[in-house]
Amino acid sequence: MMMIQNWMVAHATKQQQQLRRLKITTHRVIVATFLFSISFFLFSPKIPRSPTHHQFADLRNLLGVPNTLNVITNFPFLVVGVLGLVLTLEGGFFTISSQAETWAWILFYAGIIGVAFGSVYYHLKPDNNRVLWDTLPMMVAYSSLFSSLVIERIGQRIGLCCMCALLFAAFTCVLYERIYDDIRLCLMFQFILPLAIAAAAFVYPSNYTHARYWFSSIGVYLLAKFEAVSDKKLYRANNYVISGHSLEHLCLALIPFLLSVMLIYRERKLKRLGDVKDQL
Template identity: 50%
Template sequence: MVWLTNQQIGRWKRKRILVGSFLCWLILMFFTPKVPLNSFRQHVFADKRNFMGVPNTLNVMTNFPFLIIGVLGFVLCIGGSFFNISLKGEIWGWTLFYASIASFAFGSAFYHLKPDDNRLVWDTLPILIAYSSLFSSFLVERAGEIMGLSCLVLLLFISLLSVAYARVFNDLRLCLTFQLIPCLAIPVMTAFLPPKYTHSRFWLWATAAYAIAKIEGLADSKIYNANQYIISGHSLEHLCSAVATLLLTIMLLYRSIRFHRIGDLKGHP
């Protein structure tokens, strides 16, 4: 009876957090101005330097860490014995996450070689899929396998919808607000839902690194001017985002199971 009561409370907390996240997304969509896809400023970055014939060199080359971490993480997920992953739902989520990160390295580099509307989708879609799979893996760990996998399907659909919406309605708000999900939801759910594994603080560290990366991206020109044109805020955004991914990889390597949930053992949420 006590376990049933606790389970009901846990389900109520999960539903409240998900509903709250959805309402926050609606508020952002209704009360923020439209962000045009084909705006000239959208594709203008502070650092336009060309080294060795590579346009926008640093914005292109700073995607290389994503390729290394993405390929390494994907191989380790496929190997099955390197990362401390206990459920199939987690394996699917993390494998898709690292595959998306590796794809993002190519897509973002391709976009930054010649930034325009047509290439932007190759920069945006892989990272939205990475966010979807990452948040799904987090939900599998904190809320149960069925909950996490159900959200993965939903979030992947929203990712595709966001990119399609941006192209059809010339508005990037869906894509931009979707990228806020990790920064907002993960810290809240970390506080409300108990961790299944040790080293759960790495979730918060990675979220903090990602939040710093987004700030660096917004301050692209200011950072570039402040450091005497050595590196731009956008290039630093790439590097800091890669650090966030690296922190999650370290977490998977060193964590261990704190407790088994009854739903995990029986195959039910």
């Protein structure tokens, strides 16, 4: 019996050491990515938004609506965003264990609603003046999603501070692009934050069940980015039924849906005393 106990203690210690090494490695990768991004901003030339950014494959005008499918494929964002916001505010439907988490998820669903309206406004007449209304709500959604992970898995104080800092950074990036016609800060933000979300979901253990939905959402996000860069090729491949950009909208709308399912079905795990002390 004593041998079994010793083996269990040794095994648990080994797992903790492996997790600690993994966290250190992940922190180093994130810091290196951040430093690379700063170097990219400081030493690379200004990058204005290219006019080709607004040239999508599907330009059909159906029922008098310009770029029809690129517009109407934003409707799922509105449905999921409104339902998610209402259920979060209701307080008894989603499994959310702290007020800080509630604030983060409220902001996330508000950002998704903003994506619906902002993207519709942009796609009705795509240009540099309207694109910020498409970009900013998505950056707000990224910020709140990462903050909710930090609040849940690392600590409430650092998560709330992170959320405030990221929101300030999102508005600063968009304002900088608007004033100087330079998309470098927005590119950095949109590159670093999804990477940070994936890293945090992988490295830090969840306090809830059904954490696999985070990884499903990451997979859907990668698929959406593939569809975005393959806009014209996918449009030709399906005989001009739907473009890659419209498919990207549908894929991205699936992410808040998956996370909402997670919030409905997940349950709080029993925490060890040591884990509780680490978050205080």
